[in-house]
Amino acid sequence: MNKNANNKRGGGSTIPATGKRKYLNPDGSAVPDSDAPAAATGAAVVNTQPKTTSPARRYLDSSEIDPQGNSKRKVAETQQIFTKRLRRDASSPDSTAAAGSQGDAEEGKIQVISRNASNRLTTAEPEAVEPEAAELAASEAAASEADCTVTPERPDSSNRRFLENLRNSLPEEAAVLDSDGILEIRSACKRGGYELLGLFAKGAESLLYRARTGRQIFCVKAIRNQWDVWLGNSKTKRDEEKLQDVSYSTKLRHLRNEHDVARALYSDQEEMPIARIFGLRRVTKFGLELGYDLLMEYLWGHDLSQRTLLKMLLPEDKVRIMYEATKAVNYMHKRKFIHLDIKPSNFVLTHTGQVRLIDFGISVSCGHRSRSITGTAGYLSPEQIAKETLDEKTDIFALGITFAILFGGRPLLQTHDELLSRSTRRDAKFHLESSTVSAVSETPELINMPQIAEIIRNCSILKRNERIPSCNYLLNLLQNAAEKYNIKLE
Structure with missing residues (x-):
């Protein structure tokens, strides 16, 4: 990651190390602690905590995180639920997520005593996209040598080729539903x-x-x-x-x-x-x-859990998908509903390039408090595990995990037995109130886009009040980042 990018965010102004996370407008003024989208317009998220060590190490070594003197071994074991990633061999057949459109919408869903689904259906895989032109690769190399994080704009012809390959991978011509x-x-x-x-x-x-x-x-x-x-x-x-x-x-x-x-x-x-x-x-x-x-509705396309689909997408494509997926979740939030099962397989990339959200089986109204753990293991927020009141930030947490997977990350390590234990729920409540560590640490494909990586991390901070406050705010952040990296979102 660009060293300067860690010290300068939100329009390039240097941020003093105050030890507190702030949301700043482009002019440098602080955004009030409010979820109002109007105050968030054009603002950038910055972390003013001095970056001396990795988040997990800083969390384990910092004395102010555990003022009651709890056992550090206990804290370390609990932290693994949120920060460790699944260790799976990429070459293993079980690690390949190839589901049809709208397929496996309920796989891995947890509701007290349910078990993870094991059977999956494989559909036709999309064709691979040809490598970019030589001049585009040369310009990217030149930008890297100059220690510049700006990615050259991708030609429109590449996007058309991607959509054409997506259409060709479908079983038959999509019908228009009027x-x-x-x-x-x-x-x-x-x-x-x-x-x-x-x-x-x-x-x-x-x-x-x-x-x-x-x-x-x-x-x-x-x-x-x-x-x-x-x-x-x-x-x-x-x-x-x-x-x-x-x-x-x-x-x-x-x-x-x-x-x-x-x-x-x-x-x-x-x-x-x-x-x-x-x-x-x-x-x-x-x-x-x-x-x-x-x-x-039958959606002609592929869901975002398919690894072959993710491999054929460029980082710019995935940023556009992030933006469209956030708009879909925001559509629900504006109508006072939360999805509660946000994950890659519940987003379908259609043959027209749109992103559609599916599966509302466990969706609830904002402010709901469940008596059971409801959702999918690997994407559960601390408030879901602790059975606390749920709101829009619960979906934003899962969006962060989903976006990290798009860029090479992994789901969280949350096993069925651990989720049902009282100690896990008790520790989840502690993280919800005290832990400013992000559950996301790996986004390998975002080396040249540190601002996007920072946005993803800020979506999935364990402490709810430290997360990005709303989808409207998240959309503004993505628009600012896309402008910086010359990415067209519409």
Whole structure:
């Protein structure tokens, strides 16, 4: 990282080492301790703590972090939950995250006694993007020799080539869904007049099918009970056996919640950065309930958990994805909902280059306090583990982990057994109130973009009040950083 970049942030002004994190406007004035987006416009996040050692080492050695004199061994063991990364061999088949669009939306979800999903479905992998032109590589090398962090602007032709490769990797031409098509799908939902074409993904609790009514293609998220084993469709009977053991009542509660949240978020007046949901249908036979189908938009693209997709993206592409993903989460926050399951597999990069947010099964209203740990291991914030009140900053924490993975990082090391222990929850509450260390330390692909790396770290600070306060604030930071690195976000 550029040595000067560590000492100068937020427009290049030198920041005195006061030991406190501040949010500064470009003119150098301090932003009040408020979450109001208006005060955050154009501001930059800086960490005024003197950087003498790594965050983890400074946390373990600093006496003011543990004024009660708690055991340092206990603190060190607890800190591993938030700062250590999964040690996985990149060449191992289990380390390759290749899921279809909207696939594995519920994998690894934790709700008290649930287990991590193990089965995944692999879809067609995108083609690799050709290397950049020689002159672009030469200009990057020259910038590096000059100790400059500015990345040359990527030609528009490269972005078009990327989108073309993405379209070519899809199984067939994406259909345009207009208002008439939506009405046709909703009508089919009421009368059950649609056909399941085939399973394309599965999660911990549900099966995802491509479906058709007339000329309209859409997605069906299906759950089934034990009656389906004897009386149901042959497709659903065979596929249902592959799901992990989650009670039908839990599946139904999550499916209904997803329908209700999506209906509250739906808007006919603007383009939605989330998946549209058309209806919930009760499936019966001979008067017996076999399960439920949730009819939703089929997104033609790939989710962000696929390593092959991430390898074909340049850092500039990923910064754009960060910006679009933040807008999608902000869409929910403006309507007073929090997602609670932010992770790469719940963002779909469509064939048009848009980023869409999916899976609202455990989403809740802002200010909710859960009686259980709800979310996905590896992305859980301290307040989720401690069962404290949840707000927008809970999603921002998971956004930071997700963004770090885009740039070569890892999920947090959070095992099922540890999450269920009382000591882990007690220590998570301590971190939530006292630890100013970021859960993110690795973003290998951001060596030439230290300002982006700093933004990601500030998203995932363990102490909630020290994090980036809102998605609006985060969008402003990304706009300022993109301007510095000559990246077009729109």
